[in-house]
Amino acid sequence: MLWPWLFMLAWLMPPAFADEISLELVAEQGRQPLLGKLQRYYDASNERTFDDVLRLARDGKFETINRNDGLGYVPGTIWLRFSVDRASDVPSTWWLEVRRPALDEVDLFRRAPDGWQRIEQGDNRPWAGREVRNRNSVFVLDIAPGGSEYFVRIHTTSSSAARLTLWQPSAFASNAALDMVLVSGFAIAIVVIILINLLMAAYLRERLYLIYSLNLLVFAGMMFLVEGMLHFIVMPAEPLRVEAWISLLHPLVMLTIALLFREIVALWDSAPGIDRVYVRAVLFICALGVLVVPLGFSDSLKPWLWKLFLVEMAINIGLAAWLSIRGNRGARFYLLAFGVLLLGGVFSVLGNLGWLPDPALGPVMPLVGSLLHMVLMQMTVNDRVLAAKRAYDLAREQALAADRRATEGLNREVAQRTQALEAALASEHRVAEQQRLFVRLISHEFRTPLAVIDASARSISMLPTLPDEAASRCGNIRQATRRLGDMLEKCVADSRLETDLPLEKEAVAVVDLIASLRGQLLLEGPEREVLFHCPAPETVMLGDPVLLQILFGNLLSNALKYSPAKSSVSVDFVNENKFLRVIVSDRGCGISEAELPHVFDKFMRGKNSPPNTGLGLGLPLAKRIAELHEGSIEIDSQPGKGTRITVLLPIS
Secondary structure, three states: OHHHHHHHHHHHOOOOOOOOOEEEOOOOOOEEEOOOOEEEEEEOOOOOOHHHHHHHHHOOOOEEEOOOOOOOOOOOEEEEEEEEEEOOOOOOEEEEEEEOOOOOEEEEEEEEOOEEEEEEEOOOOOOOOOOOOOOOEEEEEEOOOEEEEEEEEEEOOOOOOOEEEEEOHHHHHHHHHHHHHHHHHHHHHHHHHHHHHHHHHHHHOOHHHHHHHHHHHHHHHHHHHHOOHHHHHHOOOOOOOOHHHHHHHHHHHHHHHHHHHHHHHOHHHHOHHHHHHHHHHHHHHHHHHHHHHHHOOHHHHHHHHHHHHHHHHHHHHHHHHHHHHOOOHHHHHHHHHHHHHHHHHHHHHHHHOOOOOOHHHOOHHHHHHHHHHHHHHHHHHHHHHHHHHHHHHHHHHHHHHHHHHOOOOHHHHHHHHHHHHHHHHHHHHHHHHHHHHHHHHHHHHHHHHHHHHHHHHHHHHOOOOOOHHHHHHHHHHHHHHHHHHHHHHHHHHHHHHHOOOOOOOEEEEHHHHHHHHHHHHHHHOOOOEEEEEOOOOOOEEEEOHHHHHHHHHHHHHHHHHHOOOOOEEEEEEEEEOOEEEEEEEEOOOOOOOOOHHHOOOOOOOOOOOOOOOOOOOHHHHHHHHHHHOOOEEEEEEEOOOEEEEEEEEEOO
16 A cells, blocks of 8 residues: 555655756846756657656656757647746746747646646737736746746747747746837837838839838738737737738749849849749749638648748859949949848748757847948939939030030020020929828827837836936937927928918817917017906817917017017907907007018018018918918007907808
8 A cells, every 4th residue: 555655755756867967046046047957858749748757767767968059940739848946036927938929839838736737828818817928928827936947838830939928927028128129119110111112102102121121011011910919909909810821922032032032133134044044943932822812732841941931042142242243233242232231131041940048149140231231222312312313413514515515506505405494493392292291191100109208218227126327328219309399380381381281179278378379489488478368258269289289379479579568568358249259458569551561471571670580470470370361360550559369260
């Protein structure tokens, strides 16, 4: 009867594993990678249960690995084991992060009072309800003093490359916030580059910018899926299998890279024979990659597509080097602008295939390459603009020289030059309009990214363990975002007054609105005062508060500006059926009878205007805003006695 008790005692005791390497936790280190502390067993049959794995570990069947797991694309199941030692003065709560997001099934096995407990995560399982909300699989560990062992099971149709790291919660929160800032900043950079290139494609009629925008769009979609952002943000409560979408985007990435390479180096002109073979090979591979997805063969073909991607990169770099030696300027640009970026992509692919010991640097190199690429791309755009300007200047000089030499046909040539100048003026007007459209578009697209950057910097600055230097830099970031936001708001307001954009109407209390302006405007005339006369009850109208502030701000500013010292400006409010009449009166120098009909003309300034006080735009803007609100504005003035301006606005 002693054998059952001995068997139970042996089962409860921690098994003795071969070549066990335990990680000793240190309180001062908030991040402790498990690199070199892992043991691995590969189950090619996918039939091993956890009890089978325990017996295999007891029999020493696990192999010790000195790198993060990276078998690449394998059909079987990977079992990882690690043990940790915690002293009594080290915190007991640690978080285990299993990185990458695109791992289908990630299960943690840990000891519990009644045996082993299994916790299931992975991108094929819902994000909602997890203890730690993150796009990677994160497990909460309550490590007892002494030694503790854990098992991790990974089964995925994507690359099995995984990095395991133990975090203290505060250090993980800081790293997650920084990671979100980097991902958001990279996404913002891609959006801005796409918008700029689309505008350049529309303006210059250059196919290169359109192809480059398409390449970035496909790349951004691939990154959004692979990094787990779609699952984490859009559908956290549902398991979302993104492997099919990634498999579809994969050949599209290869296709857009090939199109971009052909366009930059003009392969059809530099090497027509090579171009024909190149195009047919890329189209065949991409068509094959798309067709196998609905047929259900994408899992087996995916590793080969990645290998073909490496072959494509090697061919592109080799052809670019060969063409650059032959004097192809586009090939040199391709090597410079895309070399580091492509090197980073190749580095990541090698890690996914399991051919590199640790893919940790994979995400960093594309970021560095992207920054270099953006700088060189902008230099290329500037070079094209300067080349066009030089061609225009040369053509203009040649036309002038021909005109000086000509003795006949003077009238015809003058007419031709006049027509050319008119065309240039029309083109300049179109460019100015496109520039205003570009400013409004970029201003709109920057608001949300600026809010994300400001919120992320604020979150980082509130961390209790943040160093003083980092907190100061977070403050600089927030101050810069606020300053940039103010400039963008001014640009948007100026554009609205020059276009026929619809009003952003809401309920506006006119008396309160003008009263809020009084304190700011009295700074222009501290020895004056603004008197309100409002016998009727408060009136609320439907209008655009920003434009109404511009209207009444201009009127009050002019009244205070032209009033003598120690005088007052009066504002009267009169309710007339369905209209509100606002009368602003001052005791200033007044306007002459000859100038009165022209006060609403742009850039009109009277003889009595003080020097350096404005451009003559205040009253024209006020009239335009009143008309946009279906109202009117009238002015009555007598020289030496003052001016009275009446604004009539509908309140129904």
